[in-house]
Structure formats: structure tokens, C-alpha cells
Amino acid sequence: EAQVTQNPRYLITVTGKKLTVTCSQNMNHEYMSWYRQDPGLGLRQIYYSMNVEVTDKGDVPEGYKVSRKEKRNFPLILESPSPNQTSLYFCASSLRGASFMNTEAFFGQGTRLTVV
Amino acid sequence: DAKTTQPNSMESNEEEPVHLPCNHSTISGTDYIHWYRQLPSQGPEYVIHGLTSNVNNRMASLAIAEDRKSSTLILHRATLRDAAVYYCILRDLYNQGGKLIFGQGTELSVKP
Numbered sequence: 318e319a320q321v322t323q324n325p326r327y328l329i330t331v332t333g334k335k336l337t338v339t340c341s342q343n344m345n346h347e348y349m350s351w352y353r354q355d356p357g358l359g360l361r362q363i364y365y366s367m368n369v370e371v372t373d374k375g376d377v378p379e380g381y382k383v384s385r386k387e388k389r390n391f392p393l394i395l396e397s398p399s400p401n402q403t404s405l406y407f408c409a410s411s412l413r414g415a416s417f418m419n420t421e422a423f424f425g426q427g428t429r430l431t432v433v
Numbered sequence: 434d435a436k437t438t439q440p441n442s443m444e445s446n447e448e449e450p451v452h453l454p455c456n457h458s459t460i461s462g463t464d465y466i467h468w469y470r471q472l473p474s475q476g477p478e479y480v481i482h483g484l485t486s487n488v489n490n491r492m493a494s495l496a497i498a499e500d501r502k503s504s505t506l507i508l509h510r511a512t513l514r515d516a517a518v519y520y521c522i523l524r525d526l527y528n529q530g531g532k533l534i535f536g537q538g539t540e541l542s543v544k545p
Contacts, residue, residue, distance in 0.1 A: 321476075350532065360477070360535035375532065407476050409533070421467075422533060424476030 319344050323408050323425035330398055330432055338393045338428050340408030346423075348413040349391040353377065353404040354427075360407065366391055367413060398432040405429050437521045442540045445511045453506040453539055455521030460501050464523040467533065468495065468506050472517045477535075480506065480519070516543045 321342045330336055342349065350365035352375075362375030366385040380402055382394040391410075395402060406429075411422040438456040445451040457466065467482040481488055481495045483504075488495040494507040508515055518538040 352535075359537055360533075362532050362534075365532060409477075421479035421482065422469075422477075424478070427474075427476050 319423060321408055321410050321423050321425040323406075323428050325428060326426065327429050328431070330430070332399055332432055333397050336395050336398060336430075338395075338406060338408075338430070340391045340393065340425060341389050342391075342408075342410040342423065343389065344410060344423065345388065346410040346412055347388070348422075349385065349408065349410045350375065351381070351383065351391070351393050352407045352409065354407065355404050363393070363406075395430075398430075400432050403430060403432050436534075437523060437536050439519070439521050439536060439539045441537065442542070444542050444544065445508075445515075447513060447543055447545050448510050451508040451511045451515070451541065451543075453508075453519050453521075453541065454503065455505070456503045457521070457523055458502045460523055461525065464525050466495070466497060466501075466504050467522040467524050468493070469520045469522060469533070469535075470515075470517040471520070471538070472514075477520065482524070511541075511543045513543050513545065516541055 324339045347368045351363040352360045354360045361377050363381050364375050364383040366372045369388050372383050372385050405427050407427050408425040409422045412420045465484050468480040469477040470480050471477045481493050483495045496505045518540050520535050520538040522533050
């Protein structure tokens with residue numbers, strides 16, 4: 318079954334304690350991205366990756382890091398989490414290439430992060 | 434970023450058709466029109482997309498205006514499971530690698 322898997326689904330942590338949210342896809346997709354969803358602000362892109370070792374900032378990258386060492390994995394790293402990073406996070410993947418815009422994106426089930 | 438405008442909310446009765454409108458007057462020639470929906474407590478889910486012609490799939494139909502400045506997502510027979518937030522999105526290859534720009538969406542409620 319084609320899927321994007323995020324872990325953990327729920328996480329409560331304290332300010333400043335480094336954490337990683339994992340994202341894995343089984344569709345051999347080149348393009349992966351991270352979004353955060355906040356009430357009233359909708360879904361906003363944090364970082365994206367066009368392929369292995371190619372990453373770039375989205376609209377709200379401050380306080381986050383990513384890496385893309387393997388095609389299937391795209392972890393989101395919060396080196397020093399703060400309360401304003403409390404949010405619902407989604408990972409997404411899709412194909413890229415000439416027909417890139419003509420394909421669908423697959424989203425994970427989300428990670429609800431609370432930073433106290 | 435090319436923007437879309439959707440009504441904040443709509444209501445429908447079960448087993449009746451639903452027409453969800455979207456305006457995108459600043460659409461460019463390379464923008465694909467995508468629709469996603471988000472059910473409660475879940476990640477966004479692809480519904481349908483198109484460029485110029487009307488499109489049909491097992492979930493819905495997409496009607497695109499001739500000038501491409503608006504589109505309508507059609508659910509032919511709404512079910513309770515179709516209650517979700519529906520997002521109309523323009524996907525542009527030249528904008529950050531084709532990111533999906535989510536607006537506020539339309540919250541669809543379905544009454545039995």
C-alpha cells in the first residue's frame with residue numbers, strides 16, 4: 318500500500334530538548350516536504366526536498382532542520398524546540414519531473430507536537 | 434503566489450450533489466488546479482486535479498471554466514464521510530518546486 322509514515326503521532330516535550338520527527342515513504346518519490354498546520358493559519362510549508370541531498374527552505378523554516386540522505390526518508394529536526402513550535406505537522410511526498418504538476422501528493426497522518 | 438478564494442463553509446444533505454466553488458483569477462498558464470480534502474484528525478488527501486479540461490475520477494468531478502479563472506469540485510452524491518475541509522490549490526512548478534499552497538478551504542458539513 319502506498320503510504321507516508323510519520324512517527325511519532327503524538328509528542329509532548331520540554332523547551333530546548335532536541336527532537337526528531339521521522340517521515341518515510343514507500344513510493345520512490347523524489348519530492349518530499351514538511352508542513353505545519355495551525356488554527357487560523359492553515360497549512361504552511363517548512364522545508365522541501367527535490368531529491369536526495371537537495372533541500373530548501375519553505376515559508377516558515379526558522380527553528381527547523383531537515384536532511385535527505387536517503388530517498389525514502391525525510392526527517393524533521395527541532396534542535397531547540399520552543400512553545401511556538403507547538404503545532405500539527407504533516408509530511409508529504411510526490412513524484413517530480415516533467416509531469417510533476419500532473420501528479421498527486423501523499424500526506425502522512427500527522428504528528429501533534431506540544432512544547433511546554 | 435497565485436491565490437484561490439473559497440467560501441468558508443457549505444452545507445449539504447446526504448445523497449445530494451455538492452458543488453464547491455473556487456476562484457483563482459490570477460492563475461497562470463502553468464498552474465495546475467488541485468483539490469485536496471482533510472477529514473477530521475487526518476492528513477490532507479488528494480481528490481482531483483486538472484489543467485484546462487474537465488476531469489472525472491471515482492471520487493469527484495472537476496469543472497474548469499473556459500478562462501480558467503474559476504473551477505468547481507462536484508461530489509455527485511454526498512455521504513457523511515465526505516464531511517471535511519476542501520482545499521482548492523494552484524500548483525506551480527516554478528514556485529519552490531511546485532509546493533502546494535493551502536488556503537483556508539471550505540468546510541463541508543453533510544446532514545443525514
